Amino acid sequence: MISSKLTELIKINIERMNKEWIKRVRASEHIKTYKKLSTDELRSRNIIFFNNLVVWLNEGGSHSEIKSYFSKVGRERYHEGIPLVEINFTIITAKKILWELILSEGFFDNALAIYQALEMITIIYDFFDMGYFYISKEYSEEVYDTIKNLNKFTDEELKKYLSPGTLITDKELKSTFGINFSIKK
Numbered sequence: 780m781i782s783s784k785l786t787e788l789i790k791i792n793i794e795r796m797n798k799e800w801i802k803r804v805r806a807s808e809h810i811k812t813y814k815k816l817s818t819d820e821l822r823s824r825n826i827i828f829f830n831n832l833v834v835w836l837n838e839g840g841s842h843s844e845i846k847s848y849f850s851k852v853g854r855e856r857y858h859e860g861i862p863l864v865e866i867n868f869t870i871i872t873a874k875k876i877l878w879e880l881i882l883s884e885g886f887f888d889n890a891l892a893i894y895q896a897l898e899m900i901t902i903i904y905d906f907f908d909m910g911y912f913y914i915s916k917e918y919s920e921e922v923y924d925t926i927k928n929l930n931k932f933t934d935e936e937l938k939k940y941l942s943p944g945t946l947i948t949d950k951e952l953k954s955t956f957g958i959n960f961s962i963k964k
Contacts, residue, residue, distance in 0.1 A: 785899060786836045788884055789829060789877070796876050797825050800869075803876070809868050812861045828873060835906050836899070842909075849910045853917030863918050867911060874907050 789796070801821050804813050813821065831848055856866050927937060 783837070785881070786833050788880065789833050789836075792880055793826060793829050796829065796873075796880060797822055799876050800825050800873055803872050804869060807868065807872070810865050812859075812865055813869060825873065828870075829877075832877075832903070832906055836902060845906065845909050846913050849913035850917040852910075853914035854921055856914070857918045857921040863915060866914055866918070870907060870910050870914075877903070 801818060804810055804821060816824075831845070835845065852866075856863075923937065926932060927934075932940070
């Protein structure tokens with residue numbers, strides 16, 4: 780199966796991808812806060828990220844497991860003072876490095892492989908999309924809670940000044956967009 784080949788490829792190349800990710804984070808003009816972290820801390824965070832992707836591909840991650848992981852990342856990065864745009868940029872960078880690896884290894888070298896890869900591509904996109912969504916959601920909720928705890932604004936003022944939909948619930952997400960990220964069979 781193509782997903783087992785992919786997970787092996789990621790496992791074998793995780794250090795290579797990680798070094799490339801750190802190099803790009805350090806070189807990016809869009810990232811200032813992450814640059815303050817040590818190389819060991821960057822390495823650790825990105826390895827955890829790619830290991831979660833491997834688990835997602837191998838075992839079929841559940842919505843609750845992946846929500847928990849990315850929500851935790853959103854909370855932690857908020858409290859570390861890392862801007863949300865930087866978090867998203869590092870995820871984009873990781874995704875780009877992963878696709879470069881996949882393409883360089885010839886995963887899509889024939890029509891059958893391309894057809895088999897469609898499910899894998901969907902699963903990978905779900906992982907990254909859930910990352911963007913739950914990190915942003917949790918980060919926004921932490922911002923909201925921090926501002927609310929200042930007791931300088933009423934609930935009505937907070938709702939007026941924060942973007943509509945900032946605090947969307949999972950139920951609203953599913954009913955509005957029909958989104959269910961779980962890939963467990």
